């Protein structure tokens with residue numbers, strides 16, 4: 123896809139991987155709809171994206187767990203940009219490592235609702251518009267935890283296996299249409315995700331640099347029409 127002028131929605135754009143994807147795609151002369159809760163950080167990403175070459179950027183402060191709020195946001199984005207070409211589902215949170223009986227109800231709900239339920243709703247809300255475009259794509263930033271079961275990550279892994287299952291069916295449903303779908307299954311990436319969940323002593327220094335992962339996403343999107351990378355496993 124030729125990225126110049128394309129309208130790209132990125133959830134989780136205020137920090138970590140989503141922020142780096144936003145800045146990387148800005149360099150391609152894209153038009154960006156940046157979604158996350160923290161308005162201040164979104165504005166900073168937006169300013170930087172403009173400096174780097176984004177043709178247009180707009181920020182949408184939204185809690186993706188609030189389905190009504192999300193619905194309003196999706197409608198505003200479609201109206202503000204007159205449609206969208208690419209959806210990057212990145213917003214997500216970590217569940218501090220422990221066995222399932224120790225995980226609080228609120229954490230179970232928050233992880234599943236953010237990493238899985240919201241991803242499904244966002245996709246559902248944008249899909250009719252994506253289908254109306256000449257060429258469109260959905261990239262789901264999932265995790266290695268969507269492919270490999272690792273100790274102590276039951277709820278996070280359930281959300282990510284769910285996201286992979288959803289991505290796979292979406293691919294099957296959209297085969298032969300103008301909307302292409304891919305999942306990114308990356309291992310540890312050097313962001314604040316773990317710290318935010320109260321996880322201590324995570325050896326992030328050996329983790330992938332989020333800017334390098336953003337290069338991978340930009341590469342996936344910028345390949346010629348007849349080449350599509352369905353799944354990308356990235357490990358450090």
Ligand SMILES: NC(=O)c1ccc[n+]([C@@H]2O[C@H](COP(=O)([O-])OP(=O)(O)OC[C@H]3O[C@@H](n4cnc5c(N)ncnc54)[C@H](OP(=O)(O)O)[C@@H]3O)[C@@H](O)[C@H]2O)c1
Nearest residue numbers: 134136137138139158159160186213214265310311313315
């Ligand atoms: N870091 C890793 O090692 C790693 C590895 C594999 C997969 N992943 C996945 O990659 C994605 C990005 O992770 P990251 O490491 O970049 O984490 P991060 O630095 O903590 O960034 C997470 C982003 O998601 C947004 N977000 C979280 N909850 C939200 C909500 N309820 N509503 C709207 N936005 C919300 C945050 O924005 P606000 O706080 O401003 O709302 C932030 O922009 C996640 O899906 C994560 O599971 C990460």
